[in-house]
Amino acid sequence: MTAPEPFLFRHSTRQIVYAAGALVSIGELVQTRRLRRIALVVDGFFRDTEVRERVRNLAERNGAAFAVHAPPNQEPDTNTVEACREFLAEFEPDCVLAIGGGSTMDTAKVARIMLSNPGDVAESAGFDREFLPHPSLFVCMPTTAGTGSEVSEMAVVSLVGSDIKLRYRSQNMTAEVAVLDPELSLSAPPSVTAACGFDALTHAVEAFVSRLASPMTDPYTIDAVRRLARWLPVAYEEPENVDARGQCLLASTLAACAFNSTQLGLAHAIAAPLGALHHVAHGVANALALPAVTAFNESCLGEKGPVLAEALSSGAGETGDAASCIASLRERLSLDRGLDEMVGAEEEREAIAVAALKSGNIPTNPRKPTLDDVRAVVSAMREPLQGMPPAERLLRPAGG
Ligand SMILES: [Fe+2]
Incomplete structure (x- = not known):
């Protein structure tokens, strides 16, 4: 250590x-x-x-x-x-x-x-x-x-x-x-549970891999990832399950206790203009971005990459890299959607990439992106993944 x-x-x-x-x-x-x-x-x-x-x-x-x-x-x-x-x-x-x-x-x-x-x-x-x-x-x-x-x-x-x-x-x-x-x-409908829960998951993942993450924040964030991977699908499928609701609530609080110190990353940087310019719900915007962003960050996660993948897979019963586990979770929550259904025009996607790069969450993202990198991530978000590994989509953007 x-x-x-x-x-x-x-x-x-x-x-x-x-x-x-x-x-x-x-x-x-x-x-x-x-x-x-x-x-x-x-x-x-x-x-x-x-x-x-x-x-x-x-x-x-x-x-x-x-x-x-x-x-x-x-x-x-x-x-x-x-x-x-x-x-x-x-x-x-x-x-x-x-x-x-x-x-x-x-x-x-x-x-x-x-x-x-x-x-x-x-x-x-x-x-x-x-x-x-x-x-x-x-x-x-x-x-x-x-x-x-x-x-x-x-x-x-x-x-x-x-x-x-x-x-x-x-x-x-x-x-x-x-x-x-x-x-x-208990009264939150499944679509709200899924979107809000994915926001919490994005907080947990981005805070765990943030450049400002520390031994004080890691226990909060990895615990939050594990709880959400295990219990968010249960809360989504069984809205009256108090235990599942409690696990998700606790996880969302844990993640926020960490991001006060760590800030967030590229997924939130992209989610912000999606919300401001296109009124995409914040959790849905994070669900669009997080698989591709995690695939983009993968090479810079060091020892944390396998830890993150293990936490996601042990909870969700999935195997594979962190980005693929996140994509599977997204699919279970009926959030495997494509950006094209919300933002159709090339110049609008360009505006999102430009705005994202100016975000205060960029300096804490584990891999420093260029504008071309952000464009590639945004392009990889254009279509639903439908089982395609996010890393593959990143290399072979929509239409490619
Ligand atoms: Fe958020």
């Missing part, structure tokens, strides 16, 4: 609670922290469900006031954040509880921190900015296993009326408590 290279490991979330039925722990938090004003920011899907009433009861039974805000069911834009900020500013909570997918958690994250950092939402974006802390307790409960926003230091918000994605990053913006309750993810 070689001595570690210098590294930096970041972790901001102070408590992670995991249990089926962990929603009840909100009552304990209200009691032990003596919380008086609970603001629930909840995914619109859960707005009129039992979840909201349970939180209300847990708050009011412990003498706390309760108010609820449900942002629209879409990726947040600056107006969404502004509306949430107004709600929070008016209610003056001492606890902000976000329950939902990445969009809801990101909305609450940015809106809450803007309370202590007055200013324009768009102008406050940027990775190099550290926000002043807000005194309220911030709790996140994810309802999908995907973004890891419950522990990540980042948030993404669209600039309203444009294709521009604003990125925020601050340890002071991050949830202090993450509550993982697999029962909340």
Whole structure:
């Protein structure tokens, strides 16, 4: 075992609670922290469900006031954040509880921190900015296993009326408590489970092979890969399976605990313009990119290549290199699709390659790509693989 290279490991979330039925722990938090004003920011899907009433009861039974805000069911834009900020500013909570997918958690994250950092939402974006802390307790409960926003230091918000994605990053913006309750993810339909789960898998794989990966992050990421390879197809095929849901939820959190330090790689670099320019769902975009990206990276993975392949294959019951295992998993989740069905024109693919190369995730990709390399990867994504090894598709692009 070689001595570690210098590294930096970041972790901001102070408590992670995991249990089926962990929603009840909100009552304990209200009691032990003596919380008086609970603001629930909840995914619109859960707005009129039992979840909201349970939180209300847990708050009011412990003498706390309760108010609820449900942002629209879409990726947040600056107006969404502004509306949430107004709600929070008016209610003056001492606890902000976000329950939902990445969009809801990101909305609450940015809106809450803007309370202590007055200013324009768009102008406050940027990775190099550290926000002043807000005194309220911030709790996140994810309802999908995907973004890891419950522990990540980042948030993404669209600039309203444009294709521009604003990125925020601050340890002071991050949830202090993450509550993982697999029962909340039981209602996610299979297509959402598959896409969100593939986002989590892409986080785990890209963080494991990142140039900033370290002995602190490797245990998180390889464990996340193993759990997702084994349990994501089960959660997809058996939506009511609480154990499978829990494994995926835990894996998505583990991966995000790592990517706070490692950043991501070329798959996310390609997924970003696919989302911004063509509105391809983030998980679907990652599923399009990850097999070809992993095949491209293979020669630079060193000792990690076989470890990654073993983790993917032991979980999925597949054999072969890492890229082929990822491709098989993608097929089981009905995500073996081709880019051509979403992005047909050559100049649009060129724009994706050019935008991807400018991404902040490129420097941490294990193999440094040229523009021609990215073009080749994007070209290899054009058709479904249908059993073809991703490395072969990379060498023989669509139409070739
Ligand atoms: Fe992602």
